Amino acid sequence: MDLAHVHLLLNHFPVIGSIIGGGLFLLALITNSDDLKRASLLVLLGIALISIPTYMSGNGAQQAIASQPGVSKSLIETHEGVALEGIAFMEFTGAFAWLGLWQFRRLRRIPRWNLGVILILTVVSLVLMARASNIGGEIRHSEIRAAQETVTAEGALARTVGSFVTETPWMWPTCETLHFVGLSLLMGVVFLVDLRVLGVMKGVSFASLHRLLPWAAFGFGVNVVTGILFFVGIPHQYTGNKTFFWKLALVMLAGLNAVYFTIVEEPWELGPGEEASLTAKFAAASAVLLWVGVMYCGSMLPFLGNSF
Amino acid sequence: MSLVVGTIVWVVIGTAVLSLVVYAVDRSTARQERKD
Numbered sequence: 001m002d003l004a005h006v007h008l009l010l011n012h013f014p015v016i017g018s019i020i021g022g023g024l025f026l027l028a029l030i031t032n033s034d035d036l037k038r039a040s041l042l043v044l045l046g047i048a049l050i051s052i053p054t055y056m057s058g059n060g061a062q063q064a065i066a067s068q069p070g071v072s073k074s075l076i077e078t079h080e081g082v083a084l085e086g087i088a089f090m091e092f093t094g095a096f097a098w099l100g101l102w103q104f105r106r107l108r109r110i111p112r113w114n115l116g117v118i119l120i121l122t123v124v125s126l127v128l129m130a131r132a133s134n135i136g137g138e139i140r141h142s143e144i145r146a147a148q149e150t151v152t153a154e155g156a157l158a159r160t161v162g163s164f165v166t167e168t169p170w171m172w173p174t175c176e177t178l179h180f181v182g183l184s185l186l187m188g189v190v191f192l193v194d195l196r197v198l199g200v201m202k203g204v205s206f207a208s209l210h211r212l213l214p215w216a217a218f219g220f221g222v223n224v225v226t227g228i229l230f231f232v233g234i235p236h237q238y239t240g241n242k243t244f245f246w247k248l249a250l251v252m253l254a255g256l257n258a259v260y261f262t263i264v265e266e267p268w269e270l271g272p273g274e275e276a277s278l279t280a281k282f283a284a285a286s287a288v289l290l291w292v293g294v295m296y297c298g299s300m301l302p303f304l305g306n307s308f
Numbered sequence: 309m310s311l312v313v314g315t316i317v318w319v320v321i322g323t324a325v326l327s328l329v330v331y332a333v334d335r336s337t338a339r340q341e342r343k344d
Contacts, residue, residue, distance in 0.1 A: 170312075177315060
């Protein structure tokens with residue numbers, strides 16, 4: 001299985017997932033159902049996570065078909081540019097969806113301003129992802145291709161951003177520094193929470209540490225943005241490296257793991273001096289392993305693969 | 309903008325602006341919690 005297979009496997013998720021997540025969210029707003037709101041936010045968060053490998057595997061698919069007859073290079077670039085816009089909005093949708101879940105845990109409701117932001121971001125993400133998907137389909141399906149090839153100004157977007165990242169002297173080192181700032185915030189908070197659940201600092205309640213989670217999410221968000229910028233700058237450096245895709249797979253699993261600590265009742269009820277359940281301890285131990293795995297794969301990119 | 313100046317300026321601005329946003333979210337949520 002290569003990246004073209006991965007892209008084919010994943011590329012319907014952002015559109016169909018946004019329709020399902022957005023539809024559930026709209027229904028939740030109409031019926032004012034808190035359970036439905038949380039379920040829809042979980043779907044949107046999951047789709048935001050899946051969109052990352054979907055976008056990145058697209059470059060592998062591009063390399064596999066770009067030289068084949070009947071495949072338009074400008075159509076591929078247009079697809080890539082619109083997909084970059086789509087993933088940018090999708091990640092912000094995921095970030096605000098996570099924030100909504102965190103706010104619900106603390107306040108037993110999601111503030112109205114955030115519900116409005118999520119609704120707008122979901123609609124924009126869906127429109128952009130649907131456009132990217134349609135243009136992506138046109139690359140290989142001549143039966144849906146219009147007589148006039150779909151080429152828009154966004155075609156140059158990914159290359160323009162990529163050139164800015166690689167050719168501006170301060171851009172790559174700035175992203176690199178911010179990537180480490182994000183990593184430190186994320187790991188610092190994640191390890192504090194996990195160690196408490198595993199039995200260290202028993203005097204601290206889980207709810208106190210739960211308040212720190214937005215700092216971890218902020219670190220994760222910074223790393224997603226800077227990571228995408230690195231990728232857009234030099235995509236082939238990553239698409240040819242299996243370690244990078246292990247890193248992405250571990251990020252997906254660690255993201256799911258983080259949902260447990262954000263919304264589930266069990267760890268939330270952990271008061272000062274109390275022992276966590278076996279399930280919570282398993283989640284905490286697996287979080288440590290997953291995030292260490294992410295760090296290991298990230299730092300081993302030049303050694304286990306051909307990056308840098 | 310040179311490498312060193314650009315890196316320092318944008319790392320400081322990026323970190324400060326985003327931290328302020330998270331701080332504001334934390335404070336407003338804590339205020340709401342106390343109110344409830």
